[in-house]
Amino acid sequence: MSKKTAFWIFLLGTVSSAIVFLGLTWDTQRQVAALSHVDKLSAQVVEGKRVFEKYNCNDCHTILGFGGYYAPDLTKVVQRIGEDGIRYRVKSPEKAFANSTRKMPNLKVMDTEIESLVAFFTWIGNVDNGDWPPQDSKKRLSRGEERMVAGAGVSPGAAVFQTRGCMNCHSLNGTGGTFGPVLDTIGRKLNREQIEHYVRNPKSVNPKAMMPAQKELSDKELESVATFLADLK
Amino acid sequence: MEYRSQKIAYWYFAIALLLFTLQVVLGLWLAFNYTFTVPQGIVDVFSFATARAMHTNLLVLWMLLGFMGGTYFIVPEETKSEIYSTKLAWFQLVALVTTGVAALIGFAFGWTQGRPLLEIPTTLDIVVVIGALVFLFNVGMTMYLAKRWTVIQGTLLGGLLFLALLYLFGIPFYQNEVIDWYYWWWVIHLWVEGAWELVTAAIFAFVLMKITGVDRQVVEKWLYVEIGLFLFTGIAGTGHHYYWIGAPKYWLWVGGVFSALEPLPIVLMLIDTMNHVKHRKGKIQNPLVWTYAVGCAVLHLIGAGVWGFMHTLPQINYYTHGSQVTVSHGHLAFFGAYALLNLTMFYFAMPRLKGIEEFDDKKGKIGFWTMTTAMMLMGLSFGIAGVVQSYIERMLGMGYMVAQSYMRLWMGVTFFLGICFFIGVLIMVTDLLTLRPARKTAG
Numbered sequence: 162m163s164k165k166t167a168f169w170i171f172l173l174g175t176v177s178s179a180i181v182f183l184g185l186t187w188d189t190q191r192q193v194a195a196l197s198h199v200d201k202l203s204a205q206v207v208e209g210k211r212v213f214e215k216y217n218c219n220d221c222h223t224i225l226g227f228g229g230y231y232a233p234d235l236t237k238v239v240q241r242i243g244e245d246g247i248r249y250r251v252k253s254p255e256k257a258f259a260n261s262t263r264k265m266p267n268l269k270v271m272d273t274e275i276e277s278l279v280a281f282f283t284w285i286g287n288v289d290n291g292d293w294p295p296q297d298s299k300k301r302l303s304r305g306e307e308r309m310v311a312g313a314g315v316s317p318g319a320a321v322f323q324t325r326g327c328m329n330c331h332s333l334n335g336t337g338g339t340f341g342p343v344l345d346t347i348g349r350k351l352n353r354e355q356i357e358h359y360v361r362n363p364k365s366v367n368p369k370a371m372m373p374a375q376k377e378l379s380d381k382e383l384e385s386v387a388t389f390l391a392d393l394k
Numbered sequence: 395m396e397y398r399s400q401k402i403a404y405w406y407f408a409i410a411l412l413l414f415t416l417q418v419v420l421g422l423w424l425a426f427n428y429t430f431t432v433p434q435g436i437v438d439v440f441s442f443a444t445a446r447a448m449h450t451n452l453l454v455l456w457m458l459l460g461f462m463g464g465t466y467f468i469v470p471e472e473t474k475s476e477i478y479s480t481k482l483a484w485f486q487l488v489a490l491v492t493t494g495v496a497a498l499i500g501f502a503f504g505w506t507q508g509r510p511l512l513e514i515p516t517t518l519d520i521v522v523v524i525g526a527l528v529f530l531f532n533v534g535m536t537m538y539l540a541k542r543w544t545v546i547q548g549t550l551l552g553g554l555l556f557l558a559l560l561y562l563f564g565i566p567f568y569q570n571e572v573i574d575w576y577y578w579w580w581v582i583h584l585w586v587e588g589a590w591e592l593v594t595a596a597i598f599a600f601v602l603m604k605i606t607g608v609d610r611q612v613v614e615k616w617l618y619v620e621i622g623l624f625l626f627t628g629i630a631g632t633g634h635h636y637y638w639i640g641a642p643k644y645w646l647w648v649g650g651v652f653s654a655l656e657p658l659p660i661v662l663m664l665i666d667t668m669n670h671v672k673h674r675k676g677k678i679q680n681p682l683v684w685t686y687a688v689g690c691a692v693l694h695l696i697g698a699g700v701w702g703f704m705h706t707l708p709q710i711n712y713y714t715h716g717s718q719v720t721v722s723h724g725h726l727a728f729f730g731a732y733a734l735l736n737l738t739m740f741y742f743a744m745p746r747l748k749g750i751e752e753f754d755d756k757k758g759k760i761g762f763w764t765m766t767t768a769m770m771l772m773g774l775s776f777g778i779a780g781v782v783q784s785y786i787e788r789m790l791g792m793g794y795m796v797a798q799s800y801m802r803l804w805m806g807v808t809f810f811l812g813i814c815f816f817i818g819v820l821i822m823v824t825d826l827l828t829l830r831p832a833r834k835t836a837g
Contacts, residue, residue, distance in 0.1 A: 214508025226716030
């Protein structure tokens, strides 16, 4: 191979790749409006993005999977912990993470800023991004649930408990989150019907409850998880 | 050292080494945060986010200073002339270092643009741009006045121009987070898998040619093929960052295919390096430079090539995206491709700048093996933590903190390995700053 051939390899390689890339960039720009629901990108959402950047949230948390890996991904945070869950954690992290091995700084974010943040997270949670992250994907977690029941011989209720995010806040036998109460012996306090009722609408039982109402569980899933929990005595 | 103006490179290298040391100190603090519980009182004033911003910006700053110093060392020898203006080179060094220090202090007080790796506020961005323009002008004028074009010079200048141009895409505020990340990768990905690879390939070719004595025509021929393949796979390979951001689905294909080819140029670089040494003319004078160069080629292939290849397959990436697997890849790739490249250049140039023909390389060797072994093992421990995370958090859906509790042990191992790495860095840095001729110790 001569140096001239080598030069042509360089030129063609670079130019062809650049053409593909720039062409697709043009097309992506065209399609992103629909994929990210630009019509819902209100002034408050943009303000929320500014707040998100002002407090450097992104160097601990990832969003769309990018950023720091020190804290949970925020792409579908509204779906996972609800709007009140966000407000509580940002406003009083020292309380929310009191029992956690990992803390979140209290950055004295103003209430209006928190509302903008919530709007921003609500918007980004609806971006059509290929059903990522998997831990918040309903489709995938239902499948994980089936796998656990079939493969590991776990009861259907335990599988729902493990795969549908309950453990983000609650723990069993020392494994799980520290936001909500430990559920090791919850069956002593509540029976199946009471648990079902509480999970569907926590505030109707306790107006100060922090737990978001679980609207996305099917009736069958709710029944099996409640049966599982009521047996813990 | 053949030209007086090459001397400026020394200060670029020395400051780069200090910043590298500082970067590792902050890295240790980050690993500490993963392993132990830091009390709320400390978290409130010095958060993980602040430390991470410092850790990553120090990385960028020291590597860019290394590249610039390397350029100031290479260009006089390639053009056979002095640098256009050493005053400008000094001005630019002071401007960039001052900006860097101001930015680091600013981060601690919440002065930030709040976007990972591009935290530097817009006001300081302007100084960075001015510094970059002065640098390009200075290097460009030197080449223009000398009128002795070589492929190495062209690649170097092309890479640096591309680098500066891409930085501009990171400056504006984007209203749409999806678009924001789309162009964020124009800076980050097209830097590390485009512009930086060009600069690296040029510096590497220069060092290889000098230490092996292999014919320029042969070195430059392979340089063309390598940068051609780097850019062919790297430019469209940006698509592997667009899988889950809300961009069209075809990026899964484009990103997947082009990034699967990304190891090719790195393999070629390694084979080519081995070939050159086989055909070397005469004995290699300072074998440690050679050790660093081969280490660079091998770790570049493992970290960027192999790890990158696995991590960018869409089917795997769905589960590993944004986990400690990314961190494992990031550390191995940056250390292999860019830290070792810079250190190869430093070990090549420092003795020449100090007028030492053959230096005592005992400490340098210890430094090299401590650093590379510790970093390889860190890549593994981060990797194990990442696989545990992907499985527990993403496949089983058991929650972020549940996964983190299982990963803690491995982050602790990483912290320990980080300390070993830090010791290696200290040995290497003191060695480079206090190089001595070989004969004295031998006698």
